[in-house]
Amino acid sequence: VSESTVSRVLRNKHPIAEETRTRVLEVVRQMGYTRNRVAGSLASADSDLVGVILPALSNSVFSDVFRGIHDALVPFGYQPVVGVTDYDRETEEHLVDSLLSWKPAAMIVTGLVHTDYTVAMLRQSGVRIAEIMEIDSPPLDIAVGMSQRKAGYDTARHLLSRGYRRFGYIGYSHTRDNRGALRYEGLRQGLSEAGLSLIGQSISDIPSSAQSGRSQLSALLEQHPDLDVAVFSNDDMAVGGVFHCFAAGIKLREELAIFGFNALDIGQALPLSLSTIRSPRLLIGRTAVEKILESPTRPARPTVVDTGYEIIDGETA
Amino acid sequence: VSESTVSRVLRNKHPIAEETRTRVLEVVRQMGYTRNRVAGSLASADSDLVGVILPALSNSVFSDVFRGIHDALVPFGYQPVVGVTDYDRETEEHLVDSLLSWKPAAMIVTGLVHTDYTVAMLRQSGVRIAEIMEIDSPPLDIAVGMSQRKAGYDTARHLLSRGYRRFGYIGYSHTRDNRGALRYEGLRQGLSEAGLSLIGQSISDIPSSAQSGRSQLSALLEQHPDLDVAVFSNDDMAVGGVFHCFAAGIKLREELAIFGFNALDIGQALPLSLSTIRSPRLLIGRTAVEKILESPTRPARPTVVDTGYEIIDGETA
DNA sequence: CTGTTAGCGCCTTCAG
């Protein structure tokens, strides 16, 4: 039995006599042979690797997205290779280069803003590219996510309808986190249409966490004690804001309302459930995979898939 | 300038004239050339890929472990390729085969129990293998984690010293989750040494979640209303247990104590902080990577690294 | 420091 026959059995593609197949399989198993996909991939110029580039892993949002991606990839027999940018576009550029060099079947990257060189590499690679999370500007190939700007705008509308008027904002670096920046813009637009504007804001370069949210709210309230609502860039920070209110004896909603983003479990597990927006993380991951595996070639025109979101009318705003 | 020179520049290994290097780099950047590591890996028989096999991603414990792994891998220039077993050993076998076929620089797998064939493949691969999370039996190469059995035992000792005597246990499939099984054994041993045993237990095949913990506790209490403490296999379920107590008006600690495992954020964010054991997840991931990248060859004798753990003396037990 | 020569282990193509 020849080399090619073994190869054909192992890839179980091509018609093979049942007798030959079982015989080959048995020998393979006996000698513990593992086929070398590196060579295979070189010869056939394709692989079952999919590059996935995420800004952070500490944020459970991206764990969820990754889980959605992973779960959708498995039935197709693909493996994810993960890179984390730490919200840095140079790092992203480096990762794109590095992952592309493994000739992945497809790439999933976060956001629509990249360095020129990143875009060039991605474009030139020829593989399907999903840009996930935001859909506020045109993608390279396909974007899967939600309008972050609209989410910010809807946050403003929602809070205004609740009667809040004196807005504060607490966020994370807008140059690094483009989605946060978009929500911020949407929020401001919503306020501006109502003839209002932010009374105070605090934007930090420290990665968001409950701790950073807590201290930022505390500082912001010192400058602007008259706020009646604090909008946080995300739930991690908003939870810290809630903690600050507990500690400082500030009555939530009555004295100060708090609004987050993402609808993390931890926010919903608080004694007072956090008012926030649920981003469809699993769905975004899953949809991105399904879309790019649907066809190996890019569509004639860039596509956008809006997965929407949901306002969670919790107890803090 | 020849092909090999370019190759040498790109790998920046080998001495290269500064003038040549910059010239090559410029051309490369200009034409947007990305080197093909598949071919490179085939030729040099090594890669910067590290296979990582985890039981689940939905559990934030493994997100943390993965983050530890990722963060430690990056400075060395390695990329993780992730596989998820869903606590199934056949799936694990398949994944090991699949990841090994990419000729990774090293492999990180969860736990010490695998199918015979998995062990054979791993052993034969020749690469460094870290088995993480448990250290209760001898590893193939190196184990990094904590003694799960001892954690269970210490749970019993701790709760006994608090005066609890009527123990119930709520867990997840022991055939699937070996670490849960080990903690269970340790717990029983601790009780048995005190002349006690479990009054009731509920072990489910449904993946652990707050929901499953909640319903299991509810059912268990119906059979055994006289329990004074419920030990949960993990915090996810324990949080559900706490929710049940809130809903059913059961006074925590006075009427029923609850003890978890892992020290997840969500447990610590509850109105009453969960009593539990903190598993050093980031540390395990990081240490595993550091150890296997220390040397490319396996040690003469299997090594064990105990990262320890910490009892969190919370407000629920 | 740079160029040349052989493969790495498979998969594709083409015959039978």
Next chain:
DNA sequence: CTGAAGGCGCTAACAG
């Protein structure tokens, strides 16, 4: 349905 030949793009080993 099975076998034989050639080459995927790179890097190790060897000159120079």
